[in-house]
Amino acid sequence: GQNIDQPTEMTATEGAIVQINCTYQTSGFNGLFWYQQHAGEAPTFLSYNVLDGLEEKGRFSSFLSRSKGYSYLLLKELQMKDSASYLCAVLDSNYQLIWGAGTKLIIKP
Amino acid sequence: TAGITQAPTSQILAAGRSMTLRCTQDMRHNAMYWYRQDLGLGLRLIHYSNTAGTTGKGEVPDGYSVSRANTDDFPLTLASAVPSQTSVYFCASSDSGSGSTGELFFGEGSRLTVL
Numbered sequence: 001g002q003n004i005d006q007p008t009e010m011t012a013t014e015g016a017i018v019q020i021n022c023t024y025q026t027s028g029f030n031g032l033f034w035y036q037q038h039a040g041e042a043p044t045f046l047s048y049n050v051l052d053g054l055e056e057k058g059r060f061s062s063f064l065s066r067s068k069g070y071s072y073l074l075l076k077e078l079q080m081k082d083s084a085s086y087l088c089a090v091l092d093s094n095y096q097l098i099w100g101a102g103t104k105l106i107i108k109p
Numbered sequence: 110t111a112g113i114t115q116a117p118t119s120q121i122l123a124a125g126r127s128m129t130l131r132c133t134q135d136m137r138h139n140a141m142y143w144y145r146q147d148l149g150l151g152l153r154l155i156h157y158s159n160t161a162g163t164t165g166k167g168e169v170p171d172g173y174s175v176s177r178a179n180t181d182d183f184p185l186t187l188a189s190a191v192p193s194q195t196s197v198y199f200c201a202s203s204d205s206g207s208g209s210t211g212e213l214f215f216g217e218g219s220r221l222t223v224l
Binding site for chain 2: 004031033035041042043044045048087089091095096097098099100101102
């Protein structure tokens, strides 16, 4: 079966750095997405990786290793507004998105 | 820019009743999707449409139907609601054109409670 694993919940301190991991086992791979979802709101796109390596976008970076079936989302200089759920999703060989259950990130002052 | 609009925002429905969740986008995206989101689970695809006039079944299609008469609208119908259909429903669209990453744009969600 197809599976996306990410931690259920993480806690970090304002101003710090946090890394949210995602491992996947899918039938084929056509890219990996990270989305942010604030409580009671819709998911919004953060990043897309299709090649190995690090993609940096401001305070957020996303890393991919296809050989390891692994990605992480790195958030720097954490702000209270970063408190949200972070969803990892993989596009499989049929171009269907497989979603993880999401990681709830709690930021403490 | 409106993006994707869903209605209603929330609804309480008696079991056995029918209900249509509306979804309209103004981005001229070819592909549209309906997901349900339940606590502790990832987003699950109900139905999708790659282009106007075509639809397909997702991971959890039973009890739901969709239509795609034009590019902008993609309504989701529950013919006879059951309590297990209590969920938050998200409509989404994507630009499937070349050069696009295929990122999804989501509506604000419709919270449905079936009693």
